[in-house]
Amino acid sequence: MARDKPLDLLLLHAPSVFDFREKSIFYGPISDVIPSSTVFEMYPLGFLTILSYLQAQGMRVRIVNLAVRMMKDRKFAVRDFLASVHPSAVGIDLHWLPHAHGALEVAKLVKEIHPDVPVIMGGLSSTYFHQELITYKQVDYVLRGDSTEIPLHQLLLALKNHEPLDKIPNLTWKQGGLPRVNPMTFLPPSLDYVDLRMDLMVEMVLRYRDLGSVVPFVGWLKNPITAVFTVKGCAHNCATCGSSITTCGHLTKRIAPTFRGPDSLVANIVAHSRLMRGPIFLVGDLLQAGTEHAEAVLQRLKVADVENQIVFEFFDLPTIDFLRRIDASVRNWSLELSPESHDQKVRGAQEGEAPYDNQQFEEAILEALRLRCTRIDVFFMIGMPQQTYQSVQDTAAYCERLFEISDRRLSCFISPMGPFLDPGSRIFEAPEQFGYRMFARSLEDHRRLLVEPSWERILSYETQWMTRAELVDATYDAAEKLNQSKLKHKRISTRRGQTVAQRIRDARQLRARLAAGQGEASLQGEISKFSESTVCDKRELFWARHMVNFKIFGMLEALGRYCFRRPKAPAAP
Numbered sequence: 221m222a223r224d225k226p227l228d229l230l231l232l233h234a235p236s237v238f239d240f241r242e243k244s245i246f247y248g249p250i251s252d253v254i255p256s257s258t259v260f261e262m263y264p265l266g267f268l269t270i271l272s273y274l275q276a277q278g279m280r281v282r283i284v285n286l287a288v289r290m291m292k293d294r295k296f297a298v299r300d301f302l303a304s305v306h307p308s309a310v311g312i313d314l315h316w317l318p319h320a321h322g323a324l325e326v327a328k329l330v331k332e333i334h335p336d337v338p339v340i341m342g343g344l345s346s347t348y349f350h351q352e353l354i355t356y357k358q359v360d361y362v363l364r365g366d367s368t369e370i371p372l373h374q375l376l377l378a379l380k381n382h383e384p385l386d387k388i389p390n391l392t393w394k395q396g397g398l399p400r401v402n403p404m405t406f407l408p409p410s411l412d413y414v415d416l417r418m419d420l421m422v423e424m425v426l427r428y429r430d431l432g433s434v435v436p437f438v439g440w441l442k443n444p445i446t447a448v449f450t451v452k453g454c455a456h457n458c459a460t461c462g463s464s465i466t467t468c469g470h471l472t473k474r475i476a477p478t479f480r481g482p483d484s485l486v487a488n489i490v491a492h493s494r495l496m497r498g499p500i501f502l503v504g505d506l507l508q509a510g511t512e513h514a515e516a517v518l519q520r521l522k523v524a525d526v527e528n529q530i531v532f533e534f535f536d537l538p539t540i541d542f543l544r545r546i547d548a549s550v551r552n553w554s555l556e557l558s559p560e561s562h563d564q565k566v567r568g569a570q571e572g573e574a575p576y577d578n579q580q581f582e583e584a585i586l587e588a589l590r591l592r593c594t595r596i597d598v599f600f601m602i603g604m605p606q607q608t609y610q611s612v613q614d615t616a617a618y619c620e621r622l623f624e625i626s627d628r629r630l631s632c633f634i635s636p637m638g639p640f641l642d643p644g645s646r647i648f649e650a651p652e653q654f655g656y657r658m659f660a661r662s663l664e665d666h667r668r669l670l671v672e673p674s675w676e677r678i679l680s681y682e683t684q685w686m687t688r689a690e691l692v693d694a695t696y697d698a699a700e701k702l703n704q705s706k707l708k709h710k711r712i713s714t715r716r717g718q719t720v721a722q723r724i725r726d727a728r729q730l731r732a733r734l735a736a737g738q739g740e741a742s743l744q745g746e747i748s749k750f751s752e753s754t755v756c757d758k759r760e761l762f763w764a765r766h767m768v769n770f771k772i773f774g775m776l777e778a779l780g781r782y783c784f785r786r787p788k789a790p791a792a793p
């Protein structure tokens with residue numbers, strides 16, 4: 221068998237807490253309204269843009285989702301796996317702060333096993349904490365910014381050719397053991413040079429005979445939702461967000477959002493639709509770029525006429541007219557809306573000023589339901605400024621009102637903001653000013669919090685309106701109310717509703733046992749079941765399944781490209 225080209229970059233995604241399989245930590249419902257679990261096993265979309273870009277430059281890249289492999293196979297030994305691969309460089313994402321523990325532990329293992337292989341970290345949290353991150357022995361390089369494909373390529377070439385590193389933009393590194401911070405000069409003005417190529421995922425599966433390493437989250441093969449990013453940065457200024465306009469101005473130096481061109485965006489949607497039938501999520505509010513831009517996207521979508529469901533999210537409320545335009549252009553569409561609270565005061569404190577009131581919100585919902593919109597998911601959050609326990613319960617009651625005025629296509633979700641405040645968000649930078657008290661500031665503080673025994677103690681903040689204990693109470697009480705409303709209005713089956721209700725009761729009991737000082741060891745193995753599907757059943761997040769989720773013809777095309785272009789490699793361990 222022909223020997224495969226050497227691996228230029230191995231991209232690793234760590235679990236949130238490295239040894240989660242041995243620990244008994246009661247994480248709570250912190251991941252109930254996202255597809256991944258409390259292990260936060262989803263890797264950044266940026267892994268796929270890095271893969272696409274570097275591969276187009278002739279480099280070989282492999283993505284290994286260690287978190288998924290560890291979840292799927294309790295015996296999967298990370299050390300043995302790492303010893304079996306021989307990449308020229310290793311990249312690890314510390315994009316989301318909840319990976320502060322796992323990402324650093326994986327980096328440590330890589331360094332132990334391959335002391336001469338450079339370890340490169342990247343992502344938004346790496347960017348925020350780059351000065352601290354570079355002081356860890358296991359970290360050689362940190363690439364800052366929200367777009368790293370090109371600087372990463374430059375870095376890999378420079379390392380290969382033993383060239384100087386002082387001109388590589390956005391790089392934090394070490395020279396003679398001392399930290400060096402190169403200026404942050406790379407900020408692409410357009411996003412059309414990168415793509416999210418799913419066919420390369422198929423190729424990776426074939427090349428390494430390894431499906432488990434590529435899937436974005438456990439359960440993805442049954443619910444293959446995919447995403448297309450439309451923007452970097454944001455025009456909004458939500459106080460808790462680590463990617464708001466204020467935060468980006470400091471962190472990534474992006475003072476205004478940059479939008480992906482309509483041609484590139486729709487071409488990417490079409491490419492996804494050739495491979496799979498699942499919904500395609502447009503990450504970011506198209507209207508942020510103005511109606512002309514959004515219209516241009518809709519026109520192209522109309523021509524493309526893909527059969528997949530297209531999921532639109534809006535940060536502001538779309539106008540009635542724009543909803544009608546979507547309906548006229550896309551045959552299968554749904555909406556994600558995040559008013560965060562029903563309470564104008566809270567919404568105003570979170571977003572600077574409340575962008576719309578409940579009446580306008582309801583009008584938009586009713587119009588979407590009058591049209592062909594197949595699904596509306598409405599998200600609310602707990603832990604915002606000015607938000608009291610009572611306000612959270614009133615939000616749950618407001619969900620009941622939404623159920624009353626709508627039909628089964630609409631569902632509501634409520635979840636706590638956590639486990640951490642986003643680094644660099646306006647609240648993170650000035651907690652007292654917003655009425656917050658923080659329990660962690662540095663990367664190391666957050667790393668330590670992650671291994672506390674319960675989510676009440678893992679939460680990195682409390683507010684002058686709710687202590688950590690009250691945030692937990694508010695969550696379970698609101699979740700109970702919402703679950704009852706969902707049952708009453710037939711948003712979920714009786715069985716599902718009863719299971720969620722039981723899980724909430726169990727989680728409360730577990731909390732009481734932990735508070736009573738019962739050793740964590742006595743709870744070994746029990747805890748994970750109290751941390752999932754408590755505030756809602758995770759399956760509510762997913763779309764109706766297809767008989768066959770993937771398209772045979774598209775897969776064969778990818779297979780053909782792989783067979784005729786590439787030599788075969790030995791199977792992955």
Ligand code: B12
Pocket residue numbers: 250251254255256257259260261262263264265266267269270311312313314315316317318340341342343344345363365366367368369372449452453454460461462463503638639642643
């Ligand atoms: C879409 C999105 C999601 C999607 C997932 C998308 C995904 N797989 O990446 C969903 C909804 C599932 C999600 C979940 C979560 N999210 Co989110 N998400 C976003 C959002 C809105 C857009 C991200 C995006 O489109 N990026 C574009 C892609 C192409 O770029 P990228 O992935 O960032 O990668 C580039 C760089 O970051 C960097 N990079 C990243 N990794 C690496 C690794 C290396 C080695 C290198 C060199 C570079 C590098 O280079 C990449 C290529 O240029 C941002 C906010 C925003 N407007 O940015 C929040 C955001 C990133 N999410 C955030 C959070 C907190 C979360 C959750 C922890 C929330 C929770 N408690 O559930 C979870 C974590 C999920 C998990 N890992 O399992 C925070 C992060 C704050 C922080 N610093 O920790 C953000 C900033 C804002 C927010 N509050 O939502 N999220």
Ligand code: SF4
Pocket residue numbers: 454455456457458461462463464465535
């Ligand atoms: S939370 Fe607010 S600031 Fe952050 S990406 Fe969403 S709309 Fe923009």
